[in-house]
Amino acid sequence: MILNESTAHKTAELLLQINAIKLNPQEPFIWASGLKSPIYCDNRIILSYPPIRNFIVSELAKPIETIFGKPDVIAGVATGAIGIGAIIANYLGLPFVYVRPEPKKHGRKNQIEGKLDPHANVVVIEDLISTGKSSLNAIKALKEEGQAHIKGMMAIFSYGFDEAEARFKEERIDVYTLGNYDILLEEAYKTNYLNKEELELLKTWRKDPANWNL
Ligand SMILES: O=P(O)(O)OC[C@H]1O[C@H](OP(=O)(O)OP(=O)(O)O)[C@H](O)[C@@H]1O
Numbered sequence: 595m596i597l598n599e600s601t602a603h604k605t606a607e608l609l610l611q612i613n614a615i616k617l618n619p620q621e622p623f624i625w626a627s628g629l630k631s632p633i634y635c636d637n638r639i640i641l642s643y644p645p646i647r648n649f650i651v652s653e654l655a656k657p658i659e660t661i662f663g664k665p666d667v668i669a670g671v672a673t674g675a676i677g678i679g680a681i682i683a684n685y686l687g688l689p690f691v692y693v694r695p696e697p698k699k700h701g702r703k704n705q706i707e708g709k710l711d712p713h714a715n716v717v718v719i720e721d722l723i724s725t726g727k728s729s730l731n732a733i734k735a736l737k738e739e740g741q742a743h744i745k746g747m748m749a750i751f752s753y754g755f756d757e758a759e760a761r762f763k764e765e766r767i768d769v770y771t772l773g774n775y776d777i778l779l780e781e782a783y784k785t786n787y788l789n790k791e792e793l794e795l796l797k798t799w800r801k802d803p804a805n806w807n808l
């Protein structure tokens with residue numbers, strides 16, 4: 595669920611402004627899930643633009659306490675949400691940990707990096723949700739290895755796939771995002787980043803990404 599409509603439009607406008615939205619229907623991007631996609635939203639680029647980074651950080655950080663209550667710890671999903679998550683934790687004056695996709699193979703072999711006391715109340719930060727598997731993998735580690743209570747999750751952007759929403763619902767994780775796919779397309783078309791043909795292609799892809807371009 596988006597936090598609010600006008601922030602979602604502003605987020606889309608900013609992502610387009612910094613060229614975080616990449617299109618390549620001819621040579622589709624391979625996503626973390628293995629899905630092939632004509633579009634890629636690279637939220638990591640936000641870190642390179644201080645004013646935009648500040649906007650994203652404050653819009654994600656400000657509602658956390660109202661929505662979830664005051665967390666003990668902010669957790670970022672590695673690697674995409676380490677940077678932004680740490681800045682959000684700093685904004686809120688809270689401790690920060692990050693969660694690797696799997697335990698490190700050497701050293702201390704941690705999956706969760708940083709200090710996480712058992713039974714801590716944690717809000718998870720994710721940069722982007724496609725299938726939701728990366729976020730839920732991190733949440734599983736926080737709950738099982740970290741014995742954390744997950745208060746909820748905030749993300750910059752979600753494609754809003756039904757399968758992701760169903761997964762979060764099943765795990766009873768409340769998720770809020772700044773932006774979403776429909777508003778991004780609206781903004782991209784309005785600002786001529788997309789022409790009519792590209793807009794239609796992206797809408798078609800979104801209906802059945804697994805079978806697109808086979
Ligand atoms: O919802 P999902 O289908 O799991 O996809 C979203 C994930 O994909 C990206 O991470 P990626 O694995 O590409 O690695 P990175 O964060 O290290 O860049 C992104 O940062 C999310 O964590």
Ligand SMILES: O=C(O)c1cc(=O)[nH]c(=O)[nH]1
Pocket residue numbers: 624625626627633634635636637674722723724725
């Ligand atoms: O699913 C992914 O891997 C993914 C999609 C996307 O648009 N951006 C991103 O960083 N990851």
